[in-house]
Amino acid sequence: MPMPVSLPVYHLAGNQIITMYEILDLANAPRVSDELEGLVTNGREPAVVLDVRTSFLTSTGVAVLEHAGAVAARRRRRLRVAARRPLARRVLALTGADQALDVHPDLPSALYRP
Incomplete structure (x- = not known):
């Protein structure tokens, strides 16, 4: 039986921040x-920030982020992605996911976006 992921979550400046350290691939994506x-469904803050700290993203990881964005939209919550690594941001740009997701290069810019 697989172990739960247990993504770290904290709250700051009216945001629910979910930290993602694990590289997303076919094995752990579900x-x-x-x-x-x-x-995302059960959070109370109006905004969710996914703090993506993985060194890179696979297409499966992009799909997981896009799904989280769709869930947030259905719940009328704003979702922002803090993609700290240049390669992760590049993958989001190449796949066009940066057009559907609100992508930032770091956590402060995702938190304090006007």
Whole structure:
């Protein structure tokens, strides 16, 4: 039986911040996606920031982030992605996901976006 992911969550400046350290791939995407969906669905803050600290993203990881964005939109919550690593941001740009997701290069810019 797979172990739960247990994504770290904290709250700051009216945001629910979910930290993602784990590289998302076919093996763990269903677990991560389920946990993200639960956190986004049940959060109380108006905004969610996914603090993506992985060194890179696979297409599966992009799909998980896009799904989280769709869940947030259905719940009328803003979702921002703090993609700290240049390669992760590049993958989001190449896949066009940066057009659907509000992508930032770091956590402060995602938190304090006007």
